[in-house]
Amino acid sequence: MKVTRFHHVSINTNGAPLDELVGFYRDVLGLGDEPRPEIPGIPGHWHAVGDQQLHLVASPPPLDDSIDPTAHHFCVTVADLDAAVAELEARGIGYARGVQGEGTVQIWITDPAGNTVELQQDPG
Numbered sequence: 868m869k870v871t872r873f874h875h876v877s878i879n880t881n882g883a884p885l886d887e888l889v890g891f892y893r894d895v896l897g898l899g900d901e902p903r904p905e906i907p908g909i910p911g912h913w914h915a916v917g918d919q920q921l922h923l924v925a926s927p928p929p930l931d932d933s934i935d936p937t938a939h940h941f942c943v944t945v946a947d948l949d950a951a952v953a954e955l956e957a958r959g960i961g962y963a964r965g966v967q968g969e970g971t972v973q974i975w976i977t978d979p980a981g982n983t984v985e986l987q988q989d990p991g
Contacts, residue, residue: 875919876941879926883980885910888923891978895958896943916943934963936975940983948972948988 880888889912892898898914898921914921921941945951952974955962963975974986 875922877922877924878939878941878978878982879924879980881926881980881982883978885912885923885925887979888912889914892921892923895954895960896984934961934975934977935983936963936965936973936985940975940985942985942987944987944989946989948974948986951986 892914893900898916901913901915901920903911903913903922910925912923914923952962955974955976960976965973965975967973972988976984976986978984
């Protein structure tokens, strides 16, 4: 088997209101909306990320709300990491910072449900 690309990430709302997560991913990260089929008994929302998707699925709350870079997460690249950090600070969103290898800066944030999201500078 040869995996050729990332298709989607599915994360849980962990009991947080679905509309708060939809707003976070739409307004803070600028993700577009994607049509979602009706899935009986499972509320959710899909976002578009290029030709890939982020699926939000309703579920119970997390055990705690700390930022854990080693927890389940997904990573997105941003055009300007310094500008992204400035926007996070302006919005009052806390973050953790790390450096990997030869200067790859990593920023981790949590969404309103406690899911961890990693941000990295787009090398392109």
